[in-house]
Amino acid sequence: MEVCHIISALQGDHVDQAIITTPPTTASQIYDWLRRRVQTTDLPPGARISETEIAAEIGISRQPVREAFIRLAADGLAEVKPQRGTYIGKISVGAVLSARLIREAVESDLTKMVAQLRPKDGLAAMQAQIDLQKQYLGPDDVECFVESDDRFHRQLAIAAGHEAVWNDLERLKAQINRLRHLSMRVFDRQHTIDQHQLILNALTAGDSYAAEAAMRAHLRQILDDMPQIRQAQPEFFTD
Template sequence: MARPKKKDPDAHGSTDAGILGLPDQLVNLIDPALPKTSQVYAIMRRAIVNLHLAPGSNVNEKLICDQLGISRTPLREAILQLQSENLVLIIPNSGTFVSKIDLQSVFDGQLVRDALELKVVRLAASRMTPQFERALDFNLHQQKRMAADFDYDEFYLLDEAFHAMICEFGASAYIWKIINGAKAQLDRVRRMSYPLVSHLDLVLNEHIAVVDGLKQREPEVAAAAMKIHIDRVFTVIRRLITERRDYFAADASELLDGFVNSR
């Protein structure tokens, strides 16, 4: 790969935006014709997962309201949704803070993916169509472009779309909603791993292997490729904890040892 045209501000994409507010690329996403709370929630979740709002940082509610051109009400409602996913911590008389990454929640999300995505990819392989093959190929083409540009945020959106497409084709949008609701903490770990050397290439090649299994109409081949892919988190998480200990909850190392030993 060529050297990156775009870089995250540090090795894992974190910035000081948790103090300053939202990054510019998220500020103009509000559509006045749509309900505000759901949009603010999606923007805030994206900023947290992408580490623009870093773990432990303060959520500057007034500045975010000013940036988005909204009142406090939709932001507070969105924050309550984020709190239910353990993405923010509300401390009375102190403020709202982005939660540290909770490893138990990471593992819970991983178990949900393991249970549902492997089943769904088998179903998708058994009902493949030329139209869906073309949709997957287009997504992979876009992933390759973003990987070549080291555009981590856009690659993440395509990564999410890839898994959502397979879930919705193999089962339903409801199944993806269940998975998505369970993996908020896991998503932050996935996003942190992107800047690691050659990691985007690795993720892309694993996606290609999944698609190859789907195109072969071989459910077990596709499921085996998906299993390798979603288990990739265990090969990087210890390194991430070592390099950015301040991003993780205090019991992260202990929980990791216990979980790895039980597998």
């Protein structure tokens, strides 16, 4: 088990340890397992996936795998092509832009709430994630870094008293997550850490204007990163 998975489990971030420590067996577990592989680009955009091969890999029948494929297709993460098979969907630029716009609007409001509340425990939890991110700067640490990045933003929602809002955002940002895993392999992760620290410093000072501005700048970074990633790997994207 990777260290970041252990940390996440200990911090109570709703990690299903059965998926991490044992092969998935139910349709729901298989869906979570495949979704994770898609979002980390372990299964890259455009890759063909086979019910038969995956069922054989984990030693189960094809039916729960088929159900998981259907859910991935409903999420826009897989595409069933008649007579050809099932393929991992390409990253939708339109879906990324829409989800980013919604996320900026929601998290900017959460940021203003937290700047007014300044909850000591919540701010400390966000700082703990920044400290963890500093340990995840190596080439093999991308998944751990992105998980800690997500926990930083989840802690913001928790500190504002709206954890359920983050859960809603998580369902929206499947396409963003794939792009983030690609960008974190290319761009300096220290820049993201610095942005997180700037947000947190403003929150700690109770400066809602500066905190909101820092959050908006942070969430708009993807607008600069995506064209470069798309140019380098155009086969991964669709409009």
